[in-house]
Amino acid sequence: MILGLAIIGFSLTFNRWSAKQKIVDSLAEDISWAIDHLLNRGPAGTAGPDKKFIDDWKLDFDNWCAGVSTKLNNRAFFTRADQLHFDYLGFIDPISLYGQPRLDGLLSQLRLKIERLRNVINWAQERRR
Numbered sequence: 001m002i003l004g005l006a007i008i009g010f011s012l013t014f015n016r017w018s019a020k021q022k023i024v025d026s027l028a029e030d031i032s033w034a035i036d037h038l039l040n041r042g043p044a045g046t047a048g049p050d051k052k053f054i055d056d057w058k059l060d061f062d063n064w065c066a067g068v069s070t071k072l073n074n075r076a077f078f079t080r081a082d083q084l085h086f087d088y089l090g091f092i093d094p095i096s097l098y099g100q101p102r103l104d105g106l107l108s109q110l111r112l113k114i115e116r117l118r119n120v121i122n123w124a125q126e127r128r129r
Helices: 002-039 051-072 080-087 101-126
Strands: none
Touching: 002 051, 002 101, 051 080, 051 101, 080 101
């Protein structure tokens, strides 16, 4: 009977760890997607990014942020503090990559969001629950 309870306990712990690892891996994939599709997206045209490019980029960025935030809303693995850490940035160090203030501002936000998402992933992996 004790052996049976130990096996059940191990099974539940393993299933929880497996589910946690899947969501952590999913967030890592989100980082990879943002790098591939946002950061490494080349501006259209030789004159640099135009308004349509920036509008499309912002839409994709906003959708990415919303998707990540939805995953961080899973209280089985993440705290409200984790979600807030990702959602609200406060002061952002500016970067100047394209010389377009709006796009450079968005890229600054992306950089900080990726950094914070990496923090959240690390914290989730360190937690026992």
